[in-house]
Amino acid sequence: AQKVTQAQTEISVVEKEDVTLDCVYETRDTTYYLFWYKQPPSGELVFLIRRNSFDEQNEISGRYSWNFQKSTSSFNFTITASQVVDSAVYFCAYISNFGNEKLTFGTGTRLTIIP
Amino acid sequence: GAGVSQSPSNKVTEKGKDVELRCDPISGHTALYWYRQRLGQGLEFLIYFQGNSAPDKSGLPSDRFSAERTGESVSTLTIQRTQQEDSAVYLCASSKGLARGHEQFFGPGTRLTVL
Numbered sequence: 001a002q003k004v005t006q007a008q009t010e011i012s013v014v015e016k017e018d019v020t021l022d023c024v025y026e027t028r029d030t031t032y033y034l035f036w037y038k039q040p041p042s043g044e045l046v047f048l049i050r051r052n053s054f055d056e057q058n059e060i061s062g063r064y065s066w067n068f069q070k071s072t073s074s075f076n077f078t079i080t081a082s083q084v085v086d087s088a089v090y091f092c093a094y095i096s097n098f099g100n101e102k103l104t105f106g107t108g109t110r111l112t113i114i115p
Numbered sequence: 116g117a118g119v120s121q122s123p124s125n126k127v128t129e130k131g132k133d134v135e136l137r138c139d140p141i142s143g144h145t146a147l148y149w150y151r152q153r154l155g156q157g158l159e160f161l162i163y164f165q166g167n168s169a170p171d172k173s174g175l176p177s178d179r180f181s182a183e184r185t186g187e188s189v190s191t192l193t194i195q196r197t198q199q200e201d202s203a204v205y206l207c208a209s210s211k212g213l214a215r216g217h218e219q220f221f222g223p224g225t226r227l228t229v230l
Contacts, residue, residue, distance in 0.1 A: 091158065102163070102174065103214050104160075105157040
């Protein structure tokens, strides 16, 4: 069975610092998708990125970047020059390219940006 | 346009009572998912609907849980004979298609407290 591990339960950094959120997954599937979602204090999860396992290129979107390494089964998320608005719980998720359409979520990392 | 809406936002009930939670997906979204999020935990898949296909109920934790969806519109999640372990936030998400290829849009959730 697939498993997603976010070992960092809580992280606090001072505003403007860079921070990396770790995500490690376990699977026997050869193809799959990985996701990151943000859950701000309001509670509604917001989609950040979807990555196909075929595509190992790093992706950058503004202050956000993602490092996907299939060899280590990791899909880490870095926020550069963090801002208070980045404070949220961040979830990593996985879905196989085959079988049912169920996302497997990690337990989340609560990120607090200290002003 | 309007996002995913859920009602009620909060529900407090007594153990043994039935509750009904409602989800209004984004118009035109064929896929609808229900998740449960216990305090401090990740999202736990419950059920999904895709168009007119039979729903995938494999995540429902017991036969006290059921869900229905009318066409590609409103869905209701019913919990019968509620137990204290049912206390959680119940999240609904919709998407244009199934999870592999499409971003899921989440509602604000219904916080259920069973006394």
